[in-house]
Amino acid sequence: MRTLFKSTLYLLFLLPMSFFAQKVVSGTVTESATGLPIPGVNVIVKGTSNGASTDFDGNYTLENVTNGDILVFSFLGFKTEEIPYQGQSTLDVTLDENQATLDEVVLIGYGSTSEQNATGAVEKISPEQFNQGAVVSPQELIAGKSAGVQITPPGGAPGEGGTIRIRGGASLSGSNDPLIVVDGVPLDQRGVSGSRNALNAINPNEIEDFVILKDAAATSIYGSRASNGVILITTKSGKKDSPFQFTYDVKASVGNITDKVNVLSADEFRNIIESTPGTNPDLLGDTSTDWQDQIYQTSVGAIHNFTATQGIGNFYYRANFNHTQQTGVLKGDYYQRDAINLSLNQDLFDNQLKLSLTSKNSLDQNHFADRGAIGSAVAFDPTQPIYDPESPFGGYFEFTRQTNGGITQQNLATRNPVALLNQYTDVNQVRRSITNLNAELKMPFLPELKAVVNGGFDYAEAHGHTFRPLASAANTSNINQFSNYVNYNRNLLLDTYLNYNSEIAAINTEIDATAGHSYQEFFRFSDSYGTEQDQEVDFPVSIDRNALESYFGRVSLDINDKYLISGSIRADGSSRVAPQNRWGYFPAASVGWKLQNEDFLKDVSWLSQLKLRGGYGETGNYEIGANYGYLGIYTPSVGGASYQFGDQFVPTLRPEEYDENLKWESLRNYNAGIDFGFFDNRLSGSVDAYYRETKDLISVVPVPAGANLSDQLLTNVGTAVSRGIEVALSGDIARSEDFNWSLNYNITFQDKEITKLSLGDNPNFFIPQGGISGGVGNTIQLWKKGYDPYTFFVFRQVYDQNGKPIEGAYVDVNGDNQITEADRQPYKKATPDYFMGLTNTLNYKNFNLNFTFRGSFGNYIYNNTESANGFVEAGTNTPSDYYSNLNSNVLDTGFQNSQFFSDYYIRGADFVKLDNVSLGYTVPGEKVDFKISLTASNVLTITDYEGLDPEVFGGIDNNFYPRSRRFVLGLNFTF
CATH class of the missing domain: 2.170.130.10 (TonB-dependent receptor, plug domain)
Structure with a gap:
C-alpha cells in the first residue's frame, strides 16, 4: 500500500510538470507567393526574450518551448504571423507580403x-x-x-x-x-x-x-x-523582440597604384640635356632613379566591426565598435578610426510613446603625408641619387649653392621627394559625436495625431601639429617650422513638430499633415600658434557663429488611392544675411496619378505600377561663401605685417569689402516623372525630366574703383539654368529558390549654362577660373554667359600634315592677322554630357556575386602634367646649377617653350570603370553563421585618356594623388 501511495504521488507530481515540459521546435519560413526561403526572420516566444532567427535557407531552431506558447514570426516587408505551439517538433510557416x-x-x-x-x-x-x-x-x-x-x-x-x-x-x-x-x-x-x-x-x-x-x-x-x-x-537600430545576436566582421585589404605619370627615364633625360644647346651635362648625376617608385608603397588596411543587438520586450538596442586602419599608397599617409555607435529604443505606455537615442562617437587619428612629394617626384632630375652623405639636409641629396653663409638650398629648385615625405610631420586627432534623442508621442485623445521632438548635436574637436626641421631643404627659414592648432565645431538642433495622419472615409481620402519649428545653431572656433617666415607667431583666434530658425509645414492627400496632391512651405531666418534679406520662403507643390488603380487598368495583370508625377518647388543655398558678408569687417595684421611710425612698428586693422544687400542664392525647380513596374515588378523603373533656374548667384566680380573697399566684391550677380533627364531601370532576370539574378541600370543626361554673370551688360565679360601649374596666376577655364561653368578657355592649336602640333601656331579666330588674347576661345568642358551606372546582383544557393560599372561620357580634361613639364625649357630654363625632369610627351611634340593655353592639352576623358566586384559564400550553422568574401575595387578602367585617371573632379589633371586598386578579404561571423 505504501508503495502504491508513493507511486501515485509521483505520477500526480509529473502530470502538471508535463504541461510545462520544454521542447525544441524547428522548421522553415518561406514566402507564400514564391515559396522562396526568407533569411533573417525573427522567431520569438511572445512576451519573452526567448527567440531565434532563420538562416540563409530560411531554417530556424527554437529551444525551451512549451505547449500553449505563442510563436511570433516577423520580418520587414511581410505580415507578422502568431501561431500557438501545440507540441509539434516541426513547424513550417509561410509569410505573406505586406505591401503597405x-x-x-x-x-x-x-x-x-x-x-x-x-x-x-x-x-x-x-x-x-x-x-x-x-x-x-x-x-x-x-x-x-x-x-x-x-x-x-x-x-x-x-x-x-x-x-x-x-x-x-x-x-x-x-x-x-x-x-x-x-x-x-x-x-x-x-x-x-x-x-x-x-x-x-x-x-x-x-x-x-x-x-x-x-x-x-x-x-x-x-x-x-x-x-x-x-x-x-x-x-541601423535594434529590432523589437529579437534574440541576442553578436556579429564580428573583419575586412583586410591591400592596394597598389595602377599607373604612374609618364616622365623621361634617366637615359632619355640625359639625351635631352646633351642635345639642347647651352646646357651643361656635367650637372647631371650618374644614377638612375625612378622617383615615383620611391614615394609610393603597397597600401594595407583592416576594418573590424563588433556588433551586439537584442530586443527585450519593449526595449531594444544595437551597439557597435569599429576599428579601422589604413595606410595610403603615398608613403607616410595613415588613417585610423575608432568608433562606438549606439542605438537605444524604448516603447512606453502601450506603444503610445516611443523614445530613441542614436549616438555615433569616433576618434580619428591622421598622419598626413606631404603631397608636394607627388609633383616633386614627377619633376626631380632622374639622374640624381636619393641620398648624399655630405648633404647638410639630413643626408638627402638636394640642389645646393655656395653662399657667404655656407651651403644653402636652391630656392627655386625642386625638392627631393623622399626628403619631403620623411622630413615632415603633420598629425592630428579629431574627436566627434553625432547624437540625437527623438521622442514620439501619440495623443491619447486623438491617436491619429502625434507630437515629435528631436534634439541633437554634432560636436567635433581637432588637435594637431606640423613640424619641418631646419635641416630640411623645404624649410627656407632660419628656424624650425612648426604649427599647433585646435579647432572646435558645434552644431545644436531642436526640432518640434506635429503630424496628423488619418483617413477621411466620407471622401475616401487619406491625409498626412505636418507642421513644426526648427532651430539650429553653428559654432566654429580655431586657434593656432606657429612660425611665419623667421619668427614664432600667435595667430588671431577665429570665432564663427550663426543660427538658423525655421517654420515648416506639409500636407499630402491620397484621394481614392488614385490621385496624390502634396504641398509644403518653409520659412528660414538666418543670421548670415542682412536683416532685410533675413527671411526666405520656400514653397513647393506636387501631384501624382496612380494609373494602375484606375478601372481601365486595374485588371491588367502584367501592370504592377504606373504613376505620373509632377512638381514645382523653390529652395535656397545657405553656403554662400561668407558669414556676415553684409557687415564691414576689420582684419588684424599677423606676423611681420605692421605700419612704421618712427622707430615703432604698429599692427594694423584692415577694413574688408562688403555688400550690405548680400543674400543667399535661390533655385526654382520643375520636375516631371513616371514610375512603372511590370510583371509583378520584375521590371521596374522611373524616368524624370527636370528644369532648374538658379538666381542671385554669388560670385566675386570687379567693381569700379572707390565703389567699395576693394576692386573685387563677393555679391549676387548671376543666373544659371540646368536641365536633364534621368532614367533608372531594375530587372529581375531570374527568380527561383536557388538562383536569383537582378540588374539595376541608371543613366543621366545633363546640361548647365550660365545665363547672367555681371552687374552690367557687357557680352564679353567673363571670370577666369581653373588655376593651373605653370607660370603665376594662370587659369585655363572661365565663367561666361552662355557656357557651362567648367568650360575651358584656350587657343586653337594648328597641326602639320602629319597631325603633329606646330609650336606657337594657333588659329587666328578674329582674322586680324595676329594672335592675341582675343583669339583665346571657350572650348569643350569638364562636365559630362551623360553618365551611367550598372549594378549586378546574383545569388546561387549560398554564393553571391555583385559588381558595379560606372561610365561618364562627353567630358574633357586638361592634362596639366603634360603642359607644365612637357617642353624642354621646363627642365632647362633654370638657374645654372640644376635641371628638372620632363613629361615624356615632349618626345611627341618637341615643344621647346610653354604652350599652356593650347587646346592640344584638352583631352577626351570618357571612361567606363569596373568599380567594384565582390564574390561571397555563406556557410550557415546551428550556432554560428560564417561568410567569406573577396572584393576588388577600381578593377578596370576603359578610356582613351593617357593620364593617370580620367576621373578628376573639375577637369584639371595636376599633382593627382593616384587611386589604388584594392583587394579585400572579408570574414563575417554571426553568433
Missing part, C-alpha cells in the same frame, strides 16, 4: 511616405545595393547607384571623401554639396575642420539606407539649404 509595410520605409523630410505615394524625385538605396569591400567613407557605398547623382571617388589618400553632386549642383562660388541629414540631424555643410572627410564619423557598416531627395518638391522642406539636393542617412 514595404512602401512605408521611404523617408522624406520630417516624416515618411510610401514609394507608391511619393510625388517627388525620391530614391532609396538599401544595403543590398551598396558597393562592397573595405569601405571607409560612406559616400563610396552609393557611387554609381542613383540616376542624377554623380560621386567622384577621392584620390588615394586613406579616409578621404569623394565629391557628391546631385543634378550637377546649383551654384558657382557657393557650395555645391548636398545637405546631409544623419538620423534627423542636418550636418554642417562646411564640414569639420581638421577632418579628412566630414562623413567619417559615420561607420559605413552601420548604415541602414540612404534616401536621396533630388527635386525641389522633395527638398524644399529643408528650405535655404536644399538647392543641391538632400541625402538622408539612417543608421
Whole structure:
C-alpha cells in the first residue's frame, strides 16, 4: 500500500510538470507567393526574450518551448504571423507580403511616405545595393547607384571623401554639396575642420539606407539649404523582440597604384640635356632613379566591426565598435578610426510613446603625408641619387649653392621627394559625436495625431601639429617650422513638430499633415600658434557663429488611392544675411496619378505600377561663401605685417569689402516623372525630366574703383539654368529558390549654362577660373554667359600634315592677322554630357556575386602634367646649377617653350570603370553563421585618356594623388 501511495504521488507530481515540459521546435519560413526561403526572420516566444532567427535557407531552431506558447514570426516587408505551439517538433510557416509595410520605409523630410505615394524625385538605396569591400567613407557605398547623382571617388589618400553632386549642383562660388541629414540631424555643410572627410564619423557598416531627395518638391522642406539636393542617412537600430545576436566582421585589404605619370627615364633625360644647346651635362648625376617608385608603397588596411543587438520586450538596442586602419599608397599617409555607435529604443505606455537615442562617437587619428612629394617626384632630375652623405639636409641629396653663409638650398629648385615625405610631420586627432534623442508621442485623445521632438548635436574637436626641421631643404627659414592648432565645431538642433495622419472615409481620402519649428545653431572656433617666415607667431583666434530658425509645414492627400496632391512651405531666418534679406520662403507643390488603380487598368495583370508625377518647388543655398558678408569687417595684421611710425612698428586693422544687400542664392525647380513596374515588378523603373533656374548667384566680380573697399566684391550677380533627364531601370532576370539574378541600370543626361554673370551688360565679360601649374596666376577655364561653368578657355592649336602640333601656331579666330588674347576661345568642358551606372546582383544557393560599372561620357580634361613639364625649357630654363625632369610627351611634340593655353592639352576623358566586384559564400550553422568574401575595387578602367585617371573632379589633371586598386578579404561571423 505504501508503495502504491508513493507511486501515485509521483505520477500526480509529473502530470502538471508535463504541461510545462520544454521542447525544441524547428522548421522553415518561406514566402507564400514564391515559396522562396526568407533569411533573417525573427522567431520569438511572445512576451519573452526567448527567440531565434532563420538562416540563409530560411531554417530556424527554437529551444525551451512549451505547449500553449505563442510563436511570433516577423520580418520587414511581410505580415507578422502568431501561431500557438501545440507540441509539434516541426513547424513550417509561410509569410505573406505586406505591401503597405514595404512602401512605408521611404523617408522624406520630417516624416515618411510610401514609394507608391511619393510625388517627388525620391530614391532609396538599401544595403543590398551598396558597393562592397573595405569601405571607409560612406559616400563610396552609393557611387554609381542613383540616376542624377554623380560621386567622384577621392584620390588615394586613406579616409578621404569623394565629391557628391546631385543634378550637377546649383551654384558657382557657393557650395555645391548636398545637405546631409544623419538620423534627423542636418550636418554642417562646411564640414569639420581638421577632418579628412566630414562623413567619417559615420561607420559605413552601420548604415541602414540612404534616401536621396533630388527635386525641389522633395527638398524644399529643408528650405535655404536644399538647392543641391538632400541625402538622408539612417543608421541601423535594434529590432523589437529579437534574440541576442553578436556579429564580428573583419575586412583586410591591400592596394597598389595602377599607373604612374609618364616622365623621361634617366637615359632619355640625359639625351635631352646633351642635345639642347647651352646646357651643361656635367650637372647631371650618374644614377638612375625612378622617383615615383620611391614615394609610393603597397597600401594595407583592416576594418573590424563588433556588433551586439537584442530586443527585450519593449526595449531594444544595437551597439557597435569599429576599428579601422589604413595606410595610403603615398608613403607616410595613415588613417585610423575608432568608433562606438549606439542605438537605444524604448516603447512606453502601450506603444503610445516611443523614445530613441542614436549616438555615433569616433576618434580619428591622421598622419598626413606631404603631397608636394607627388609633383616633386614627377619633376626631380632622374639622374640624381636619393641620398648624399655630405648633404647638410639630413643626408638627402638636394640642389645646393655656395653662399657667404655656407651651403644653402636652391630656392627655386625642386625638392627631393623622399626628403619631403620623411622630413615632415603633420598629425592630428579629431574627436566627434553625432547624437540625437527623438521622442514620439501619440495623443491619447486623438491617436491619429502625434507630437515629435528631436534634439541633437554634432560636436567635433581637432588637435594637431606640423613640424619641418631646419635641416630640411623645404624649410627656407632660419628656424624650425612648426604649427599647433585646435579647432572646435558645434552644431545644436531642436526640432518640434506635429503630424496628423488619418483617413477621411466620407471622401475616401487619406491625409498626412505636418507642421513644426526648427532651430539650429553653428559654432566654429580655431586657434593656432606657429612660425611665419623667421619668427614664432600667435595667430588671431577665429570665432564663427550663426543660427538658423525655421517654420515648416506639409500636407499630402491620397484621394481614392488614385490621385496624390502634396504641398509644403518653409520659412528660414538666418543670421548670415542682412536683416532685410533675413527671411526666405520656400514653397513647393506636387501631384501624382496612380494609373494602375484606375478601372481601365486595374485588371491588367502584367501592370504592377504606373504613376505620373509632377512638381514645382523653390529652395535656397545657405553656403554662400561668407558669414556676415553684409557687415564691414576689420582684419588684424599677423606676423611681420605692421605700419612704421618712427622707430615703432604698429599692427594694423584692415577694413574688408562688403555688400550690405548680400543674400543667399535661390533655385526654382520643375520636375516631371513616371514610375512603372511590370510583371509583378520584375521590371521596374522611373524616368524624370527636370528644369532648374538658379538666381542671385554669388560670385566675386570687379567693381569700379572707390565703389567699395576693394576692386573685387563677393555679391549676387548671376543666373544659371540646368536641365536633364534621368532614367533608372531594375530587372529581375531570374527568380527561383536557388538562383536569383537582378540588374539595376541608371543613366543621366545633363546640361548647365550660365545665363547672367555681371552687374552690367557687357557680352564679353567673363571670370577666369581653373588655376593651373605653370607660370603665376594662370587659369585655363572661365565663367561666361552662355557656357557651362567648367568650360575651358584656350587657343586653337594648328597641326602639320602629319597631325603633329606646330609650336606657337594657333588659329587666328578674329582674322586680324595676329594672335592675341582675343583669339583665346571657350572650348569643350569638364562636365559630362551623360553618365551611367550598372549594378549586378546574383545569388546561387549560398554564393553571391555583385559588381558595379560606372561610365561618364562627353567630358574633357586638361592634362596639366603634360603642359607644365612637357617642353624642354621646363627642365632647362633654370638657374645654372640644376635641371628638372620632363613629361615624356615632349618626345611627341618637341615643344621647346610653354604652350599652356593650347587646346592640344584638352583631352577626351570618357571612361567606363569596373568599380567594384565582390564574390561571397555563406556557410550557415546551428550556432554560428560564417561568410567569406573577396572584393576588388577600381578593377578596370576603359578610356582613351593617357593620364593617370580620367576621373578628376573639375577637369584639371595636376599633382593627382593616384587611386589604388584594392583587394579585400572579408570574414563575417554571426553568433
